[in-house]
Amino acid sequence: MSDKIQELLGKDADSLLGHSCRTITKEQLHLPGPDFVDRIFGPSDRTPRVLANLQRIFDTGRLGGTGYVSILPVDQGIEHTASSSFAPNPDYFDSENIVKLAIEGGCNAVASTFGVLASVARKYAHKIPFVVKINHNELLTYPNKYDQxxxxxxxxxxxxxxxxxxxxxxxxxxxxxRQIIEVSEAFAEAHELGMGTILWCYLRNPAFKTDKADYHTAADVTSQANHLGATIQSDIVKQKLPDCNGGFNEIKFAKTHKLVYDKLTTDHPIDLCRYQVANQYMGRIGLINSGGASSGSTDLAEAVTTAVINKRAGGLGLISGRKAFQRPLKDGVEILNAIQDVYLDESITIA
Structure with a gap:
Protein backbone atom coordinates (compact mmCIF):
# COMPACT_ATOMS: atom_id res chain seq x y z
CA MET A 1 0.00 0.00 0.00
CA SER A 2 1.09 3.55 -0.67
CA ASP A 3 2.88 5.07 2.30
CA LYS A 4 1.20 8.34 1.38
CA ILE A 5 -2.28 6.88 1.87
CA GLN A 6 -1.36 5.48 5.28
CA GLU A 7 0.22 8.78 6.26
CA LEU A 8 -2.89 10.74 5.22
CA LEU A 9 -5.14 8.40 7.21
CA GLY A 10 -3.04 9.18 10.26
CA LYS A 11 -4.25 7.79 13.57
CA ASP A 12 -7.28 6.24 11.84
CA ALA A 13 -5.17 4.09 9.49
CA ASP A 14 -5.34 0.86 11.49
CA SER A 15 -9.04 1.20 12.22
CA LEU A 16 -10.00 1.93 8.62
CA LEU A 17 -7.61 -0.42 6.83
CA GLY A 18 -7.89 -3.32 9.25
CA HIS A 19 -11.64 -3.28 9.82
CA SER A 20 -13.65 -6.42 9.05
CA CYS A 21 -17.35 -5.82 8.47
CA ARG A 22 -19.45 -8.25 10.53
CA THR A 23 -22.82 -6.62 9.94
CA ILE A 24 -23.67 -7.03 6.26
CA THR A 25 -20.97 -9.21 4.70
CA LYS A 26 -19.19 -8.46 1.45
CA GLU A 27 -20.55 -11.73 0.05
CA GLN A 28 -24.05 -10.25 0.22
CA LEU A 29 -23.09 -7.26 -1.93
CA HIS A 30 -22.99 -6.65 -5.66
CA LEU A 31 -19.50 -5.17 -5.78
CA PRO A 32 -17.90 -2.82 -8.30
CA GLY A 33 -15.73 -4.39 -10.97
CA PRO A 34 -14.73 -4.10 -14.63
CA ASP A 35 -17.94 -5.94 -15.64
CA PHE A 36 -20.26 -3.80 -13.49
CA VAL A 37 -22.41 -2.49 -16.36
CA ASP A 38 -22.77 -5.94 -17.96
CA ARG A 39 -23.34 -7.75 -14.68
CA ILE A 40 -25.66 -5.28 -12.98
CA PHE A 41 -27.41 -3.24 -15.66
CA GLY A 42 -27.31 -5.83 -18.44
CA PRO A 43 -30.24 -7.84 -16.99
CA SER A 44 -32.22 -4.66 -16.20
CA ASP A 45 -34.65 -2.69 -18.34
CA ARG A 46 -31.97 -0.16 -19.34
CA THR A 47 -31.76 0.18 -23.12
CA PRO A 48 -28.57 -0.49 -25.11
CA ARG A 49 -28.05 3.27 -25.45
CA VAL A 50 -28.19 3.71 -21.66
CA LEU A 51 -25.75 0.82 -21.23
CA ALA A 52 -23.41 2.42 -23.78
CA ASN A 53 -23.41 5.77 -21.98
CA LEU A 54 -22.92 4.16 -18.57
CA GLN A 55 -20.06 2.09 -19.98
CA ARG A 56 -18.52 5.24 -21.44
CA ILE A 57 -18.51 6.81 -17.97
CA PHE A 58 -16.96 3.68 -16.44
CA ASP A 59 -14.30 3.52 -19.17
CA THR A 60 -13.11 7.14 -18.93
CA GLY A 61 -10.25 8.62 -16.90
CA ARG A 62 -7.69 7.09 -14.59
CA LEU A 63 -10.29 4.70 -13.11
CA GLY A 64 -11.47 3.55 -16.54
CA GLY A 65 -12.03 -0.21 -16.61
CA THR A 66 -11.94 -0.66 -12.82
CA GLY A 67 -15.66 -0.39 -12.09
CA TYR A 68 -15.08 2.67 -9.89
CA VAL A 69 -15.82 6.30 -10.69
CA SER A 70 -14.35 9.68 -9.80
CA ILE A 71 -16.62 12.56 -10.82
CA LEU A 72 -15.97 16.30 -10.61
CA PRO A 73 -19.20 18.16 -9.66
CA VAL A 74 -19.30 21.94 -10.04
CA ASP A 75 -22.89 23.14 -9.73
CA GLN A 76 -22.05 25.17 -6.64
CA GLY A 77 -22.25 28.45 -8.56
CA ILE A 78 -26.00 28.22 -8.03
CA GLU A 79 -26.36 26.18 -4.85
CA HIS A 80 -23.78 28.19 -2.90
CA THR A 81 -23.58 31.33 -5.12
CA ALA A 82 -20.80 31.89 -7.62
CA SER A 83 -19.08 34.31 -5.23
CA SER A 84 -18.70 31.87 -2.34
CA SER A 85 -17.74 29.05 -4.71
CA PHE A 86 -15.29 30.71 -7.07
CA ALA A 87 -13.83 33.66 -5.16
CA PRO A 88 -11.13 31.40 -3.64
CA ASN A 89 -9.98 30.65 -7.22
CA PRO A 90 -11.49 33.08 -9.79
CA ASP A 91 -10.23 30.95 -12.71
CA TYR A 92 -13.34 28.84 -12.28
CA PHE A 93 -15.69 31.67 -13.11
CA ASP A 94 -14.63 30.58 -16.63
CA SER A 95 -16.69 27.49 -17.44
CA GLU A 96 -14.02 25.95 -19.65
CA ASN A 97 -11.64 25.63 -16.72
CA ILE A 98 -14.16 23.43 -14.92
CA VAL A 99 -14.08 20.90 -17.76
CA LYS A 100 -10.31 21.21 -18.09
CA LEU A 101 -9.91 20.32 -14.39
CA ALA A 102 -12.02 17.18 -14.82
CA ILE A 103 -9.93 16.10 -17.81
CA GLU A 104 -6.57 16.98 -16.27
CA GLY A 105 -7.66 15.33 -13.03
CA GLY A 106 -8.42 12.02 -14.78
CA CYS A 107 -12.10 12.00 -13.85
CA ASN A 108 -14.70 9.64 -15.31
CA ALA A 109 -17.12 12.53 -15.89
CA VAL A 110 -17.81 16.19 -15.17
CA ALA A 111 -21.13 17.15 -13.58
CA SER A 112 -22.24 20.75 -13.90
CA THR A 113 -25.00 23.14 -14.92
CA PHE A 114 -26.74 23.65 -18.25
CA GLY A 115 -24.88 26.93 -18.66
CA VAL A 116 -21.40 25.58 -17.93
CA LEU A 117 -21.59 22.48 -20.10
CA ALA A 118 -23.55 24.09 -22.95
CA SER A 119 -20.95 26.85 -23.24
CA VAL A 120 -18.23 24.38 -24.22
CA ALA A 121 -20.24 21.39 -25.47
CA ARG A 122 -18.95 21.33 -29.05
CA LYS A 123 -15.36 21.39 -27.79
CA TYR A 124 -15.57 18.86 -24.98
CA ALA A 125 -18.73 16.68 -25.01
CA HIS A 126 -16.91 14.01 -27.03
CA LYS A 127 -13.79 14.19 -24.85
CA ILE A 128 -15.26 13.57 -21.39
CA PRO A 129 -18.75 12.37 -20.38
CA PHE A 130 -21.07 15.23 -19.42
CA VAL A 131 -23.49 14.87 -16.50
CA VAL A 132 -25.94 17.76 -16.78
CA LYS A 133 -27.43 18.83 -13.44
CA ILE A 134 -31.04 19.66 -14.33
CA ASN A 135 -32.32 21.14 -11.04
CA HIS A 136 -30.93 23.40 -8.35
CA ASN A 137 -31.72 25.25 -5.16
CA GLU A 138 -31.44 28.93 -6.07
CA LEU A 139 -30.53 30.91 -3.01
CA LEU A 140 -31.24 34.45 -4.22
CA THR A 141 -34.81 34.46 -2.92
CA TYR A 142 -34.95 36.38 0.36
CA PRO A 143 -35.51 35.04 2.89
CA ASN A 144 -33.87 31.86 1.60
CA LYS A 145 -36.00 28.84 0.90
CA TYR A 146 -34.81 25.31 0.31
CA ASP A 147 -36.32 23.84 -2.82
CA GLN A 148 -35.06 22.20 -5.99
CA ARG A 178 -43.27 17.44 -6.05
CA GLN A 179 -39.52 16.93 -6.49
CA ILE A 180 -39.92 13.13 -6.48
CA ILE A 181 -42.53 13.37 -9.24
CA GLU A 182 -40.49 15.83 -11.32
CA VAL A 183 -37.25 13.90 -11.05
CA SER A 184 -38.92 10.51 -11.62
CA GLU A 185 -40.40 11.83 -14.86
CA ALA A 186 -37.08 13.37 -15.89
CA PHE A 187 -35.22 10.12 -15.21
CA ALA A 188 -37.73 8.13 -17.24
CA GLU A 189 -37.26 10.52 -20.17
CA ALA A 190 -33.47 10.37 -19.82
CA HIS A 191 -33.55 6.59 -20.00
CA GLU A 192 -35.81 6.75 -23.05
CA LEU A 193 -33.25 9.00 -24.74
CA GLY A 194 -30.38 6.73 -23.75
CA MET A 195 -28.78 8.71 -20.91
CA GLY A 196 -27.81 7.54 -17.45
CA THR A 197 -29.20 9.03 -14.23
CA ILE A 198 -27.49 10.19 -11.01
CA LEU A 199 -29.47 11.34 -7.98
CA TRP A 200 -28.20 13.59 -5.19
CA CYS A 201 -30.22 12.02 -2.34
CA TYR A 202 -30.04 14.80 0.23
CA LEU A 203 -32.13 15.43 3.33
CA ARG A 204 -33.59 18.82 4.27
CA ASN A 205 -35.76 19.40 7.31
CA PRO A 206 -34.98 21.57 10.36
CA ALA A 207 -36.46 18.87 12.60
CA PHE A 208 -33.66 16.50 11.51
CA LYS A 209 -31.21 18.59 13.52
CA THR A 210 -31.57 18.26 17.29
CA ASP A 211 -29.52 19.22 20.32
CA LYS A 212 -28.04 15.71 20.24
CA ALA A 213 -26.88 15.52 16.60
CA ASP A 214 -27.49 16.57 13.02
CA TYR A 215 -29.37 13.62 11.58
CA HIS A 216 -29.20 14.93 8.01
CA THR A 217 -26.17 12.64 7.82
CA ALA A 218 -27.48 9.74 9.93
CA ALA A 219 -26.92 6.29 8.44
CA ASP A 220 -30.50 5.13 8.93
CA VAL A 221 -32.20 8.21 7.49
CA THR A 222 -29.80 8.77 4.57
CA SER A 223 -30.05 5.08 3.70
CA GLN A 224 -33.81 5.38 3.33
CA ALA A 225 -33.30 8.38 1.04
CA ASN A 226 -30.90 6.23 -0.99
CA HIS A 227 -33.51 3.47 -1.16
CA LEU A 228 -36.02 5.95 -2.55
CA GLY A 229 -33.42 7.07 -5.07
CA ALA A 230 -32.94 3.50 -6.24
CA THR A 231 -36.71 3.13 -6.44
CA ILE A 232 -37.07 5.91 -9.01
CA GLN A 233 -34.36 4.22 -11.12
CA SER A 234 -31.27 6.21 -10.40
CA ASP A 235 -28.31 4.42 -11.95
CA ILE A 236 -25.97 5.96 -9.35
CA VAL A 237 -26.85 7.58 -6.02
CA LYS A 238 -24.83 10.39 -4.45
CA GLN A 239 -25.01 10.72 -0.68
CA LYS A 240 -23.07 12.35 2.12
CA LEU A 241 -20.91 10.04 4.18
CA PRO A 242 -22.85 9.05 7.33
CA ASP A 243 -21.33 10.23 10.58
CA CYS A 244 -24.05 9.25 13.07
CA ASN A 245 -27.03 6.90 13.38
CA GLY A 246 -30.40 6.54 15.06
CA GLY A 247 -32.15 9.46 13.42
CA PHE A 248 -35.49 7.68 13.18
CA ASN A 249 -35.43 6.88 16.90
CA GLU A 250 -34.29 10.32 18.02
CA ILE A 251 -36.63 12.34 15.80
CA LYS A 252 -39.41 9.81 16.40
CA PHE A 253 -40.84 9.60 12.91
CA ALA A 254 -41.29 7.03 10.13
CA LYS A 255 -40.51 3.38 10.91
CA THR A 256 -37.37 1.45 11.65
CA HIS A 257 -36.33 -1.79 13.36
CA LYS A 258 -34.07 -2.51 16.32
CA LEU A 259 -32.01 -4.93 14.23
CA VAL A 260 -30.80 -1.96 12.17
CA TYR A 261 -28.89 -0.79 15.23
CA ASP A 262 -28.25 -4.12 16.98
CA LYS A 263 -27.09 -6.20 14.02
CA LEU A 264 -26.91 -4.33 10.69
CA THR A 265 -24.80 -1.35 11.80
CA THR A 266 -22.16 -0.40 14.35
CA ASP A 267 -20.54 2.93 15.13
CA HIS A 268 -17.68 2.20 12.72
CA PRO A 269 -17.78 4.54 9.67
CA ILE A 270 -17.33 1.66 7.21
CA ASP A 271 -20.31 -0.21 8.71
CA LEU A 272 -22.44 2.95 8.57
CA CYS A 273 -21.53 3.48 4.92
CA ARG A 274 -22.18 -0.19 4.15
CA TYR A 275 -25.74 0.23 5.37
CA GLN A 276 -26.15 2.94 2.72
CA VAL A 277 -24.86 0.50 0.08
CA ALA A 278 -27.23 -2.20 1.33
CA ASN A 279 -30.23 0.07 0.91
CA GLN A 280 -29.35 0.47 -2.76
CA TYR A 281 -30.32 -3.12 -3.56
CA MET A 282 -27.11 -4.41 -1.97
CA GLY A 283 -25.01 -2.37 -4.37
CA ARG A 284 -26.92 -2.96 -7.60
CA ILE A 285 -27.33 0.81 -7.65
CA GLY A 286 -23.88 2.21 -6.97
CA LEU A 287 -23.13 4.59 -4.10
CA ILE A 288 -20.87 7.58 -4.59
CA ASN A 289 -20.18 9.67 -1.50
CA SER A 290 -19.59 13.41 -1.63
CA GLY A 291 -16.21 14.91 -0.84
CA GLY A 292 -17.69 17.71 1.27
CA ALA A 293 -16.76 21.35 1.65
CA SER A 294 -13.19 22.61 1.45
CA SER A 295 -11.55 22.77 4.87
CA GLY A 296 -8.19 24.06 3.68
CA SER A 297 -5.03 22.24 4.72
CA THR A 298 -6.90 19.06 5.75
CA ASP A 299 -8.68 18.59 2.40
CA LEU A 300 -6.30 15.95 1.05
CA ALA A 301 -6.50 13.79 4.17
CA GLU A 302 -10.28 14.16 4.37
CA ALA A 303 -10.74 13.18 0.71
CA VAL A 304 -8.55 10.09 1.02
CA THR A 305 -10.29 9.05 4.24
CA THR A 306 -13.72 9.33 2.60
CA ALA A 307 -12.50 7.33 -0.40
CA VAL A 308 -11.14 4.53 1.82
CA ILE A 309 -14.43 4.33 3.75
CA ASN A 310 -16.50 4.30 0.56
CA LYS A 311 -14.36 1.67 -1.16
CA ARG A 312 -14.09 -0.66 1.83
CA ALA A 313 -17.86 -0.33 2.42
CA GLY A 314 -18.60 -1.48 -1.14
CA GLY A 315 -19.25 1.92 -2.71
CA LEU A 316 -18.70 2.91 -6.32
CA GLY A 317 -16.51 5.96 -5.89
CA LEU A 318 -16.34 9.60 -4.92
CA ILE A 319 -17.78 12.84 -6.28
CA SER A 320 -15.62 15.69 -5.03
CA GLY A 321 -15.78 19.32 -6.15
CA ARG A 322 -14.91 22.17 -3.80
CA LYS A 323 -11.86 20.42 -2.40
CA ALA A 324 -10.48 20.38 -5.97
CA PHE A 325 -11.63 23.56 -7.70
CA GLN A 326 -11.15 26.04 -4.84
CA ARG A 327 -7.38 25.86 -5.31
CA PRO A 328 -4.86 26.10 -8.19
CA LEU A 329 -5.21 23.55 -11.00
CA LYS A 330 -2.11 21.58 -10.00
CA ASP A 331 -3.31 21.22 -6.41
CA GLY A 332 -6.84 20.33 -7.53
CA VAL A 333 -5.48 17.60 -9.79
CA GLU A 334 -3.40 16.29 -6.88
CA ILE A 335 -6.50 15.85 -4.72
CA LEU A 336 -8.48 14.16 -7.49
CA ASN A 337 -5.57 11.82 -8.23
CA ALA A 338 -5.15 11.00 -4.52
CA ILE A 339 -8.82 9.97 -4.38
CA GLN A 340 -8.40 7.82 -7.49
CA ASP A 341 -5.24 6.22 -6.10
CA VAL A 342 -7.33 4.70 -3.31
CA TYR A 343 -9.51 2.89 -5.85
CA LEU A 344 -6.49 1.88 -7.93
CA ASP A 345 -4.72 0.39 -4.91
CA GLU A 346 -5.59 -3.31 -4.94
CA SER A 347 -4.36 -3.76 -1.37
CA ILE A 348 -7.30 -1.64 -0.14
CA THR A 349 -10.01 -4.28 -0.24
CA ILE A 350 -13.71 -4.62 0.60
CA ALA A 351 -14.14 -4.95 4.38
Missing amino acids: IMFGTVQQAYDMGAAAIGATIYFGSPESN
Missing part, protein backbone atom coordinates in the same frame (compact mmCIF):
# COMPACT_ATOMS: atom_id res chain seq x y z
CA ILE A 149 -36.45 23.63 -9.23
CA MET A 150 -35.86 22.65 -12.84
CA PHE A 151 -33.39 24.83 -14.76
CA GLY A 152 -33.84 23.19 -18.16
CA THR A 153 -35.15 20.13 -19.96
CA VAL A 154 -33.90 16.59 -20.41
CA GLN A 155 -34.00 17.18 -24.17
CA GLN A 156 -31.51 20.03 -23.81
CA ALA A 157 -29.11 17.75 -21.97
CA TYR A 158 -29.49 15.13 -24.69
CA ASP A 159 -28.92 17.70 -27.45
CA MET A 160 -25.61 18.83 -25.97
CA GLY A 161 -24.36 15.23 -25.95
CA ALA A 162 -24.69 14.42 -22.25
CA ALA A 163 -23.96 10.87 -21.15
CA ALA A 164 -26.18 11.30 -18.09
CA ILE A 165 -28.30 13.77 -16.18
CA GLY A 166 -28.11 14.56 -12.50
CA ALA A 167 -30.76 15.86 -10.13
CA THR A 168 -31.29 16.52 -6.43
CA ILE A 169 -34.25 15.64 -4.24
CA TYR A 170 -34.49 17.16 -0.77
CA PHE A 171 -36.09 14.20 0.98
CA GLY A 172 -37.96 15.26 4.10
CA SER A 173 -38.65 18.79 2.85
CA PRO A 174 -42.21 20.11 2.36
CA GLU A 175 -41.56 20.18 -1.40
CA SER A 176 -40.17 16.65 -1.63
CA ASN A 177 -43.33 15.07 -3.08
